[in-house]
Amino acid sequence: MKICVDHMLDMELMSPLGIRVVVPTQLLYRTQDPLAVELLFHNSVHGLTPWIFARDLLTEGTRTPSGSGDVRIWPTGSRPTSLLHLLLSSPHGSAHLTAPLPAVERWLCRTYRLVPPGSESDALDLDTDLGRFLDGGR
Numbered sequence: 001m002k003i004c005v006d007h008m009l010d011m012e013l014m015s016p017l018g019i020r021v022v023v024p025t026q027l028l029y030r031t032q033d034p035l036a037v038e039l040l041f042h043n044s045v046h047g048l049t050p051w052i053f054a055r056d057l058l059t060e061g062t063r064t065p066s067g068s069g070d071v072r073i074w075p076t077g078s079r080p081t082s083l084l085h086l087l088l089s090s091p092h093g094s095a096h097l098t099a100p101l102p103a104v105e106r107w108l109c110r111t112y113r114l115v116p117p118g119s120e121s122d123a124l125d126l127d128t129d130l131g132r133f134l135d136g137g138r
Contacts, residue, residue, distance in 0.1 A: 005029040005114055007107040011041070011086075014096040023097065027104070029055065029111040034120040037111070039086075051088055055111060061086075062105055075101055 006028045013021040024042040037058050041049040053071045060066040061073025062084060072087040082101040088094060115122075 003031045003114060005107070005110045007103070007110075009099060009103050011097045011099045014098065025097075025099070027107050029107075029114070031115060034115045055108070056117075058104070059108055062101060062108065077101070 006026055008024065008026050011023045011025045013023050015021065026040040026042070028038040028040060030036075030038075035054060035056075036052050037055045039051045041051070043049060051071070053067075057067055057071060058073060062075055065072070065074035067073050070089045074085050076083050076085060080102060083098045084101040084104050086095075086097045086099070088097070
C-alpha cells in the first residue's frame with residue numbers, strides 16, 4: 001500500500017539583499033520511496049519546483065549542520081522560534097530558505113512512525129519496481 005505523509009508550511013526565501021519572500025512549501029514523504037523526502041515549492045511564476053533528497057539528511061540537519069554540495073541544512077535559534085535553514089544549489093543558482101524547525105520535526109516524526117529508521121528497505125517493493133523497469137516503465 002502506498003501512503004503519503006504531507007504537510008504545508010510557509011518557508012522564507014532569503015534574498016542576497018536581505019529581503020524575505022514567503023514560499024508556500026509542501027513537505028512530502030511517500031512509502032514507495034522510503035529513503036527520500038520531497039519539498040514542493042509553490043511559485044506563482046514557475047509553478048511547482050520539487051527538491052528531493054535523503055530523509056536522513058533532513059533529520060541530521062535538524063540537529064547539526066549537515067550536507068554538502070547541492071543541499072546543506074542547519075538549525076539555528078532556540079525553542080519555540082528555532083529555524084531550519086536549507087541552502088539549495090543547482091546549475092541555475094542557489095536559494096537560502098528557512099522554515100520553523102518545530103514544524104519540520106513534527107512532520108519528520110510522522111514519517112518515522114510510518115517507516116521507522118532502519119526499516120526503509122522493508123518498505124521498498126523492489127520486485128514491482130524492477131519488473132516495471134524491465135517492462136519499459138509500464
